[in-house]
Amino acid sequence: MNDKIVIVTGANSGIGKAAAIRFIEEGYKVIMACRNLDKSKKVQQEIIELTENDRIDLLQLDMSSFKSIEDFCFGFxxxxxxxxxxxxxAGYxxxxxxxxxxxxxNIELSFATNAIGPFLMTQLLTDILKKSEDARVLNACTTNVRHFFEPKRKIDFENLQGEFMDTRPYNIYKMYGDSKMALLMLTFKMADKLKKDGIKVNAVQIPAIKMSKETMRKFKSAWRIAAVVQNVFSSSPETMADTYFHICTSEEFKDITxxxxNNKREIMQSSHYASGLIQEVKQLFDKGVYPKYADNIDNxxxxxxxAVKLTKAKMKIYD
Incomplete structure (x- = not known):
């Protein structure tokens, strides 16, 4: 795998760091794409010492900034x-x-980082992805998108640039969920657009992941206790890194786009459940389905x- 090149955004912690280690151990050249260079340089050195391999590069990238994405792609x-x-x-x-x-x-920060940024970056790297014999793109979604099983839940398209910041309360949890649902829908559309170029685009649904001590310190006391309990039942970053690696390298997913x-490496389907209390409860516990909202063509x-409108000044639109 000495000629295989992988970009991992947010590779200085959590799943991203574990994924960087996993790919390096398998002989891939890894590019850490990270916002905080001071922190990331230390992690880069740590990975080199751990793997006894220096096939890891570090380039600065802020996924919320179009200029930073453009600079990263040019530098790469x-x-x-x-x-x-x-x-x-990477996610916010x-x-x-x-x-x-x-x-x-001027885009709501989680939406810019988690949805529009990946859209723009993928577009700007399409020409160089085409040069690979087996190009694959993987977008990190989360179980948060399952909140869209609620029939009235929708993305607030009219309030993604602070239009109502003075009159509506800000809900980071809803904005985060909206951004990940948007990323999932962009995955479906990008896969269709890039199929002709041999580029596979998929999304992975990440469950609750064990949090680091650094992350835990950000929680207030009551939430910190809940986080400790959650950690007991959560997956490790290494487990998800293995899933990243399998989706991006295995023969099983070579022609899947x-x-x-999901985290069990199963291809999920749009929910087939009908309305009604019993059916809706079954739907919530079925880890093999995702909300129908994501398949709605209008959505x-x-x-x-x-995404095209917001980024058109920075890219050439898909043919």
């Missing part, structure tokens, strides 16, 4: 002539945030059109 193409695997692992979620947070491009895959086109 200056150094490398192809890209085999692109893993959009600031527990307890009560004030609207906007990106440098436009799918949501997908709205997310796609929004």
């Amino acid at each position: 193409k200056e150094k490398y002539k192809k890209l085999d695997i692109l893993i959009h692992n 979620f600031n527990h307890g945030e009560k004030n609207y947070q906007l990106s440098p491009d 436009g799918k949501l895959i 997908i086109e709205m997310v796609w059109d929004l």
Whole structure:
């Protein structure tokens, strides 16, 4: 695998760090794409010492900033002539945030980081992904999208640039869920658009993951106790890193595109459950289905059109 190149965004902690280690141990060249260079340089050195392998590069990337994404992609193409695997692992979620947070491009911060950023970055790297014999893109979604099983739940398209920041309360939990649902729908559309180029695009549904001590310290006392309990039943970053690796390298998923895959490496299906209390309860416990909202063509086109509109100054639109 000495010629295989992998980009992992958010590779300085959690699943991203574990994934970087996993790929390096298997002989891949890994590019850590991270916002905080000071922290990331230390992690990079730690990984080199742990794996006894220096096939790991570090480039700065802020997924919330169009300019940073553009600079990263330009810098990557200056150094490398192809890209085999692109893993959009980085995400933004600031527990307890009560004030609207906007990106440098005036987009709600979690939506910019978790949905629009990956859309733009994938587009800007499409030409170099085409040069791989087996190009794969993996988008990190979460079980948070399952809140869209609620029939009235929808993405608030009219309030993604702070339009109502002075009149509506900010809900980071809803915005985070909206951004991950948008990413899932963009995955479906990108997979369809890039199929002709041989580029596979899938999403992985990440369950609750064991949190680091650093993350735990951000919680207030009551929430910290709940987090401790959650950690007991949560998956490890290493387990999910193995799942990333399997989806991005195995023969099993070589020809799979436009799918949501759960942490058991099963391809999920759009919910087939009918309305009604019993059916809705069964749906909640079925880990093999995702909300029908994600398959709604109108919803997908709205997310796609929004992403194109917001990024059109930075990219050439798909043919």
